[in-house]
Amino acid sequence: MAGLRYEAPNTVDAAIGLLSEVAGAKVLAGGTDLLVQIREEMIDPDLIVDIKRIDETRRIEITPDYVKIGAAMTGAELGENEELAAMWPGVIEAVELIGSWQVQGRATIGGNLCNASPAADSVPAIIASGAKIVVAGPQGVREIPAEEFPKAPGRTALEANEFVVSLVLPVPPKRSGDAYLRFIPRTEMDIAVVGAGVSVSLNEDGTCASARVALGAVAPTALLVKDAIDALLGSKLDDVTLEKLDKAARDACNPIDDKRGTIEYRTKVAGVLVRRTAAIAWERAQKQNG
């Protein structure tokens, strides 16, 4: 009987070649989802392709115009980059919530995205940041807006034999801030019952110039919540705005009853978390004067 084959190519093209070679081959990044799924007999692949030796997946590039994060960067590594953490504190706090200290040393941002769990912690924060996902495949390289990347639980916009090389985030303008909060019954080692990512940029008068609001774990995929964004645009974060934001978040929810939470509960908490997250993002934006 053929065992499980392991390959660790050095280039994007070699990885695509291997993925094309064996049907059902799986990409391996940190393995904190993949290896668990193999052990629990949810999947039984014949080939795993480790992408951690591919240079493009393992670096952070910060330019005046954009920030490029390699897909195989771990949460711990991202958190250690002070420049990045200052620019996108919400994205960083999201990857630093994954699992525990030990898990964060392995778990990657790309793996969190590609595992396509509706509850993945970094995804609402990534969507809120306005990131594009850089994907390579047999047909070449393409970019997908983050909110269009998750398609269903366990399914992404990736086509056959494609994989994620990196994520491109904008450089935030002045007076910007982002934040991510999740609710779990414990303090760590748990999966979000609700997750909320908010990023805002403020006008000089303190009103909201632009905003993105995303929710996790309340629908089959993480959501970009249009009505919540509208509630923020042009407003200050007063009680009326917060109430509108709360309602928009609740209305956007389309959750399931499952082992991690009930529909009613998730919907209520989504409203609460969005308010709290927006308040943190706002405060950060007010502090970012230039």
Place this chain on the structure above:
Amino acid sequence: MSDNQKSGVVGGNYRWVGNNTRRPDGVDKVTGRARYGDDMVLPGMLHMRMLRSPHAHARILSIDTSDAEAMKGVKAVVTHKDVPDHPPAKPPFGPAVSDFHDLSRNIMAREKVLYDGHAVAAVAATTESIAKRAVRKIKVEYEILPHVLDPYEAAQAGAPILHEHQFTLGLEPKPKEPSNLFRTLGGEQGNLEQGFENSDLVIEREFSSQPVHQGYIEPLACVASSSEDGAVELWTSTQGHFVARTLLSRLLNLDMSKFRVTASEIGGGFGGKTTIYHEPAAILLSMKTGRPVRSVMTRGEVLRATGPTVGSVCRIKIGAKKDGTLVAADAEIWYQAGAFKGGPVARATDSFFSPYKIPNARTACHDVCVNRPKAAAYRAPGAPMATWAAEAVINELATEFGLDPVEMRLKNAVKEGDTSLMGTKHGRIGCIEVLEAAKNHPHYNAPLKKNQGRGFALGYWLHGGGLSSASANLLDDGTLTLALGTPDIGGSRSSMRAMAAEELGIDIELVKPAVVDTASLGYNHLTAGSRTTYATGMAVVNATREIIEKLCSLAAFKWEISVEEVRWDSGEALPADKYAGKLKPFSLKQLAKMAPGTVGPIAGHSEINAKGAGASFCAQISDIEIDPETGGTSPVRHTVILDAGRAISPDYVEGQMQGGAVQGIGWALNEEYIYDDNGRLLNTGFLDYRMPVASDVPMIDTLIVEVPNPKHPYGVRGVGEPPLVPAPAAVAIAVENAIGRRMGDLPMSPPKVLAAMDAQKLAAE
């Protein structure tokens, strides 16, 4: 290490006992050298995997293993056909039920599968991955039957029946229909009706709780190796290898002496490793193949197929006088035994009312089968859930009367000479001392912040004594080895060597304790029931004293005086009476060196049935903070006060106290089994079976009270179980106090807390 405080009666000035010493198993554990269940590897070893039922309740119509057996690398498959059958056990049943009809079916389903995860077949193959794939090739035809998970529902007429041959015991006339209710145990004293009538206030409430798993870190693992002459060696992660031997020998119809069972180093048990699960299948596969067979269960298998403690429904009614005097108490309780009878109903009934003198009282505790894994022991089996119910009602009475909850308990506390409802006559006990210590603890009256609530609860547990053996061997160089037969699950080796070193009066580092296999020592009951430091400790003291006697005889022989004229003190034989100060003392080291050339090897051994372990009491104070918008709960402060009799190793006692509190926090707040409509378990890992992690709990404060147990040479009482008894109660009461509303259903998870707060707001409007 935090500073553990002590209060109460402290007697005896010892060199090792009562002091924290270096743990003898510490280095091997932190370096990874300690060998746990799955660290044993033998040449030619095969790997076992089990096929488990995907159904909660189904009749097995057929099992076809031929495709699996035909696979390359597969060496054997076993099913119930390979397991000897046993007739159902007949009444009378003791407090603990032993039925090999049930056991043989729990380790391998026969006529029916009775819960999701029930073992159906086992495969041995050359690699684990081949074994896994082979398991998927076994074809089982099932006829799916309706199932039942709740103990109250299961006890009602018309519920799906698990065992067609089980008729409720003790009913007259004998029932015609089989029932999931196996039996009802309890006790009664006084006149209940009159008692309630004479009360100024009677409060009655209903409570329910979910089964919770022991959550030991090390999943079950074993290696079995049988030889051509019928001998069986077994290496396994267990709380009692002698008990495993008894069970295996009776289950497989093999002589006990054929077995040599070794307990591996153990990564937690908490009662969950007191029986056998996969060991018989591994032995049967080893017999079929002639090769060693290893089995390591996954966490999913552990959660689906090994015993949690029982879930419960409790109806409690308590009446009291305005001054706080308890007058009458009544409890009716349904415990879900799981797929087979034998829930901890007997122990339960002697727990929750037992800290108090209540002249009129009754308990009735129903042992009910449901389509869940058979319940196993879990730290003070049966006590915490009913203790919560009783303590919550007593607190409510205190509130209604405007009394301090501790004062009210002090008014009713049991003392030496009192007898419990179930007939336990108490010797010297520390109920009052524990309550006084709680009352005087700074935590008890510390101010609370917004959104915080405080819970207080008292717990009682009657400890086990029982069978223990130990032997001690003095070596030529003056060092000592201790052979023990109770697996060291909570630091017992440390305490054993402290007692041996104390007796001999030598440096503790000269004593090396070891847990030895079943062929090397007399019988030992489980490490369970908080009995080990008590019972095995006594055996160690006896064995060591035998060595001292022999050393005194050797000194007498050398001095040519009579042994009555020699005494032992601080590691030396000293001439006494008329020879006192006239002859030069012999040190233990000198005597050990002389022994081989004179009297020969010096050893001591002791085999006992220890009695008089007695009861102990534990009080806990818990502060919980609630997030008013999400219902999220955070334990912010928690204090455990325990009568340890004497803390031989205070650090370990503190560890037991903190561990019990943490388990109680999980039980009360978030742990639960989540089944789908088909009775399939959904949360089969620690990501979703929400036990607390370190960051979920505050540093747990401990206060060790010492009211020495007169029955033990060093005053030991058990400390393993009492710290869990009042823990869920204290936490749950704190949550109810924080939100100002009764909930009555564990776990008090955030959705339930939020719903209760919303209901409270509605009610206020």
